[in-house]
Amino acid sequence: MNRKLGTEALELEIAGVDVGCLLWDLDEVELAVRELALYSQFSEHFRDAFTCIHNATSFWLEDGQYADCAESATKTMFRLRDPIEEHFYFSEPTSLPRVVRRFLGIDHPASDTQLVATYALIQAVQAVEVLANWLFDLERSLYDLDLDLVEQLRQTDPKQYLLLIQSERKRKSDFEIDAREEFADFNGEASKILMLASLYQQADWADISRNDFSASGFLRRALENAFAAKASEKGKAAGKANSKPGTIKQENTKKLFEDISKAAKSQISADPNITETELVKALVDLGKASAPTVRKYLRKGKFLPR
Known part of the structure; x- marks a missing residue:
């Protein structure tokens, strides 16, 4: 190992x-x-x-x-x-x-x-x-x-x-x-x-x-x-x-993760060969979040590395 x-x-x-x-x-x-x-x-x-x-x-x-x-x-x-x-x-x-x-x-x-x-x-x-x-x-x-x-x-x-x-x-x-x-x-x-x-x-x-x-x-x-x-x-x-399991910040974080995940699936479906850099840029251009935040949630959703 x-x-x-x-x-x-x-x-x-x-x-x-x-x-x-x-x-x-x-x-x-x-x-x-x-x-x-x-x-x-x-x-x-x-x-x-x-x-x-x-x-x-x-x-x-x-x-x-x-x-x-x-x-x-x-x-x-x-x-x-x-x-x-x-x-x-x-x-x-x-x-x-x-x-x-x-x-x-x-x-x-x-x-x-x-x-x-x-x-x-x-x-x-x-x-x-x-x-x-x-x-x-x-x-x-x-x-x-x-x-x-x-x-x-x-x-x-x-x-x-x-x-x-x-x-x-x-x-x-x-x-x-x-x-x-x-x-x-x-x-x-x-x-x-x-x-x-x-x-x-x-x-x-x-x-x-x-x-x-x-x-x-x-x-x-x-x-x-x-x-x-x-x-x-x-x-x-x-x-x-x-x-307070349903605080505003928690709900917003959950919603952002779901939004980024949905957008990532859509981008990958449209272009299965899309690179990590291209995927992050596409989501940033869509206004989902900053590049660091997008990368963090893409990693969390197992969309990265690719």
Whole structure:
């Protein structure tokens, strides 16, 4: 089973850059993100996410090089991110390495610290993905008007080009709300999980042979304090969901998923060979939702990857 891990394509594109490896290709993504017309307005958001990404990948460094299993492990965890997240959500924070090993294999050579750091890496990458692709799709939609004219405007009159983008941004303000909310969720989770990885690393370095120190005890107490708020939030959310199962937000989310699924079936029926990029673009053009939101619900409905 382990020999097959990491052999499938990553199926990830950020700001027009195909990402084949989370360890090697994100420098190119960062450069592409900096070229986005509205980058300066979201530079702090991107800096936070990329800082988390760089810190997370550093956990795989051994003597200045990435561990042999780093690429396959990160690729497999990204591909299986949805079921891993689903299992982890209903588990204790300290169970994350065990949850991941259900999918990678109990005897996977990666340390618990590296697996936890990779989960943080994946959350941060998704944060960059939703924000960067919203900005990228915003610019790309302009080219549907007149490719040559818009490109000439971009090169010769950046101020006018920016005004055009701002106008399109206002027209599609709902997409911005989706992208910002998803970014905040992914980036916040990435920061918390990276802290968890640091705690695991401290436990790894601890001298557990000393009678006056227990690494496992330290880790357990630290995690209880660090994630007490998260557990409380989950409990409150669950209580609200049980008492109000038909809230407006839940109903709207369900309706959006059903709407996107119906539209996807229609597009695939009309063109069985439609690619992932074409399918997402078609649904965005139909006004279903932003590209990040469309991709999320297409994955949920098993329409992606294709």
